Amino acid sequence: MAAVHANDLAQVVLLFERYKSPLFNFLYRLSNDYETSQDLTQTVFERLLKYRASYQLGQPFKAWIYHLARNVYTHYWHLGQKMRTTDVLEEERQGGLGSAAFTQMATLECEQALQEAMALLAPPEREILVLHRFQGFSYEEIAAMLGCTAGAAKVKAHRALKALRTIYFSEQP
Amino acid sequence: MNSIPASADCLDVADLLVDYTEGTLSPEQTSRVTAHMAHCLRCQQHVAHTCELADIMAAIRIVPPPAALDAALLAALAQETDQLKQPAGAGSEAIVVPLNPTSVHPTSSGWWLRIAASLLLLAAGMVLGNHWRPLSSATVALSTPDAQAAPRFQALVGNLTAPTLSASQRLLLVSELAAEAQTSGDPVVQALINTLNFDPNPNVRLAAGKGLYRLRADPRVAEAFVQSLTIQTDPYVQILLIELLVEMREQRAKPELERLSRRPDALPVVRQEAKAGLGQLI
Numbered sequence: 001m002a003a004v005h006a007n008d009l010a011q012v013v014l015l016f017e018r019y020k021s022p023l024f025n026f027l028y029r030l031s032n033d034y035e036t037s038q039d040l041t042q043t044v045f046e047r048l049l050k051y052r053a054s055y056q057l058g059q060p061f062k063a064w065i066y067h068l069a070r071n072v073y074t075h076y077w078h079l080g081q082k083m084r085t086t087d088v089l090e091e092e093r094q095g096g097l098g099s100a101a102f103t104q105m106a107t108l109e110c111e112q113a114l115q116e117a118m119a120l121l122a123p124p125e126r127e128i129l130v131l132h133r134f135q136g137f138s139y140e141e142i143a144a145m146l147g148c149t150a151g152a153a154k155v156k157a158h159r160a161l162k163a164l165r166t167i168y169f170s171e172q173p
Numbered sequence: 174m175n176s177i178p179a180s181a182d183c184l185d186v187a188d189l190l191v192d193y194t195e196g197t198l199s200p201e202q203t204s205r206v207t208a209h210m211a212h213c214l215r216c217q218q219h220v221a222h223t224c225e226l227a228d229i230m231a232a233i234r235i236v237p238p239p240a241a242l243d244a245a246l247l248a249a250l251a252q253e254t255d256q257l258k259q260p261a262g263a264g265s266e267a268i269v270v271p272l273n274p275t276s277v278h279p280t281s282s283g284w285w286l287r288i289a290a291s292l293l294l295l296a297a298g299m300v301l302g303n304h305w306r307p308l309s310s311a312t313v314a315l316s317t318p319d320a321q322a323a324p325r326f327q328a329l330v331g332n333l334t335a336p337t338l339s340a341s342q343r344l345l346l347v348s349e350l351a352a353e354a355q356t357s358g359d360p361v362v363q364a365l366i367n368t369l370n371f372d373p374n375p376n377v378r379l380a381a382g383k384g385l386y387r388l389r390a391d392p393r394v395a396e397a398f399v400q401s402l403t404i405q406t407d408p409y410v411q412i413l414l415i416e417l418l419v420e421m422r423e424q425r426a427k428p429e430l431e432r433l434s435r436r437p438d439a440l441p442v443v444r445q446e447a448k449a450g451l452g453q454l455i
């Protein structure tokens with residue numbers, strides 16, 4: 001029995017290594033925090049070790065590991081929400097949007113501005129953009145994750161992009 | 174700056190604008206949007222913004238994970254391995270050896286994880302159902318006379334026919350030998366090639382392959398990698414060799430990569446790696 005478990009363990013560890021960087025980037029773009037992303041990636045790995053029995057070799061590992069990662073992030077996010085007050089959130093919202101300085105920036109500043117704008121999206125909107133635009137997931141794959149149709153995933157992604165555009169360019173709604 | 178009012182027509186095409194920028198609308202829808210945009214500055218601007226945003230998002234950097242993450246993962250893995258250890262009588266030891274992360278080859282920063290994973294397989298006395306048979310001892314013998322003089326090589330060679338060193342001792346020895354060898358043409362190269370091909374333990378073979386990669390200025394290395402790929406059956410060794418051959422842009426590897434990518438008995442992950450490697454070499 002132990003042989004079987006060790007075999008599973010070695011396989012999932014090998015697979016994890018292949019997804020380590022994409023997962024780290026996924027969590028980094030969601031959390032916008034380098035150190036937090038490291039902790040969260042590690043937590044995903046620990047959960048993978050713990051729950052590896054629920055993964056069957058031959059099933060799509062990618063979907064499974066992203067499922068774990070999404071749960072880890074959601075948990076982290078809810079913890080953070082408990083500690084924050086709505087006042088702080090409101091302040092951030094105002095402060096971040098006060099000027100139209102988001103436009104006319106150099107490339108790296110664009111990325112910084114993008115991260116700031118994305119931080120102002122609702123978490124599901126942010127997530128679907130990270131999955132589709134940064135991580136290259138198709139609408140079909142996202143639909144499988146979210147438990148909706150590919151068409152619905154596309155509509156959600158478009159709405160999220162529209163919301164981001166409004167924030168990023170300070171457009172009037 | 175964004176004070177252009179929206180018209181009812183704007184709402185009519187609003188949901189089509191992203192698709193419009195991606196060119197996925199039907200011809201009928203496209204002409205509807207184009208007709209509206211011809212006289213609507215607001216929607217023109219939204220389309221321009223959408224394109225700009227898509228470009229910025231497409232250009233987003235991939236951030237390399239911190240090196241500390243590898244150490245943390247290894248610690249978590251070691252803890253899990255401890256819990257896995259069999260109570261008694263198995264005769265196998267779980268050895269997780271974190272190789273110095275700064276000395277690993279450049280293409281896969283996390284390759285220690287593969288070693289660790291591979292060692293886990295060993296810990297349970299099982300190597301993916303792989304039955305390694307060393308070839309005849311005549312093939313195994315070192316051919317270079319200067320190498321035969323060195324007792325440390327003898328230790329390596331000796332273990333092939335009648336192992337006197339444990340796998341972990343051989344692993345250390347291979348790592349040390351590889352680290353000491355500095356020049357191409359060093360007799361260590363032949364010793365490591367023999368180890369890569371004939372050591373019964375896949376982790377020792379992995380270490381030999383890694384050591385040889387450092388000595389790749391020696392023309393024997395590339396040739397040995399190509400040949401070794403044809404006889405290796407352990408997936409970790411196969412994957413390492415594929416990565417190294419691709420990194421060295423070794424064209425002679427193509428026939429074997431082609432063969433490996435189709436081999437039904439190879440693990441899917443190995444077939445994928447071979448296929449991807451082939452794509453990079455062409």
Ligand SMILES: [Zn+2]
Pocket residue numbers: 179180182183184209213214215216217
């Ligand atoms: Zn309009």
